[in-house]
Amino acid sequence: MSHMTNESEDGVLSKDQPGSPYIDEGNSGGSPGGGVILKKGPWTSAEDAILVEYVKKHGEGNWNAVQKHSGLFRCGKSCRLRWANHLRPNLKKGAFTADEERLIIELHAKMGNKWARMAAHLPGRTDNEIKNYWNTRIKRRQRAGLPLYPPEVCLQALQEGQSQNTGGINGRDNGHHDLLQTNSYEIADVIFDGLNNKQGVLPCVLELPDISASSMLMKGLGSSQYCSFVPPTMHRQKRLRESEALFSGYDDSGRNGLATFDQIQDDTYDKIARSFGLSFPYDPDPTTKNPLPFGEIQGGHSLLNGNFSASKPTFGAEKLELPSLQYPETDLGSWGRSSSPPPLLESVDAFIQSPPPTGTVQSECVSPRSSGLLDALLHQAKTMSSAKNHSSDKSSNSSTVTPGDLADSSTLNLCETEWEDYGEPISPLGHSASSIFSECTPISASGSSLDEHPPVETFPECNVKPEPVDQVWTSDGEKEISTQLDFSRPDALLGSDWFEQSTGCVKDQAIMTDAIASLLGDDFGNNYKLMGSGPSTSSQGWGFGSCAWNNMPAVCQMSELP
DNA sequence: AAAAGTTGCAACCGCATAGAC
């Protein structure tokens, strides 16, 4: 959309008209004091022409000289912005393509709000354009109750992160190169997206002295972006429309599964979520209360702008980084090469192999602040795993509470408090992340698949009544997910072949199980009892897993023990 | 049909930072 409404009014000062700068009456601004009054507001085509001409002659840069030499009454900053965002040659106009969208998502998962860096990967696109797109996307997805990142992105980050363990710290440098070839938004998108969003579970956010990962969680997962419910005040019709719009945003024939799944996920949400007994804003019952999702900041404008405003209170977090996987070129000394993303997992692995002395857990587990959300989650999960392992080792010998324990406890207490604060002591879902991960392989190995009913496990305390979903997803007639899937058993999904294929869960199960188990920690388990069952490695824990692995079908349910 | 509300985008501002001088 253009704001060039004053085409007749050039808004430029002819070089032979010194001393009488044009000031757009409707957009007058500039500095009233001393010197030239600079024009603000929309650029006119005449101004554009002047700027283009100037750049042709003098090249880019030295923008403050533009005003002096061209007669443009625009500040250098404005000139630079105009040039960079609109006049620069080779700029790509029009809507983002599917591949570009996917790339943006992927890049954002890795970089966070590093728009310029993202733009570098998108030839012809500007940082501002990407930022606007992202903010718009966030708004749409929030309103539609969708997660910010497609699960595939999370999983890819996960896999990449883990591959770093063996592939070296440069493993992710090339992460974006194959983004455009990524064509794997498959059913997991539906399932995970749906589960994630509708469950709106983020009861627990780790709060470590180092705010990196936790802040990301606070601002990312903790925000409605990740645990988003549509505000209850939104009209259903509007939400539906927005969902349609959202879907249409991915609607592009020939596109991969991302479009397909995004297109149907709202319906799928309904089905899946209802099968979990979830209540979410689509509930037509006006009496239904939709408590704010965890992390939802009431009135938080930051949520709308999608930038996770650090200035907004987020569970007490201070000025925070965004939920990004930012890995600036600087400040990576401890991580090795500056050009590489922080080798989270290497570090964690090393950490696990060489547990720090008690009491140094947190300080030694400083999350690379430059890392992104997903990496941060990984990092935190594994860090906690290591910490827990260590502390549990110690606890076998002594009941001494270590600082690390204290941190965990406080964190978990926080979680508990937040559960209570939000008046939702019961997770809408019914399985623990740990159990999910722990069951991943066995179920797969035992042949549980989407084509068969998973064994109906007993969930003695489970409030969720399984409800068969008629059809989860159908795509081009090739991959039809069984209608018999018991979504109260997300492990059925996890154990399925497609899940294994799409997530690589089995491969990394041991690591993840351990990490998640730690996240679900024993401390937390003291307060909450896992409602699910299964050979969980941390059967008494709850909570963070389903949030940290927001895009995992971590299905948890908890109830507060007396 | 009109008013009110919403959305998307261009553009701006303030601040932080890097690099040149």
Place this chain on the structure above:
DNA sequence: TGTCTATGCGGTTGCAACTTT
């Protein structure tokens, strides 16, 4: 070392277009 300039970024605003009431 300090200053200046360019750049990047988060946040915000204004407005036309669009949608809803």
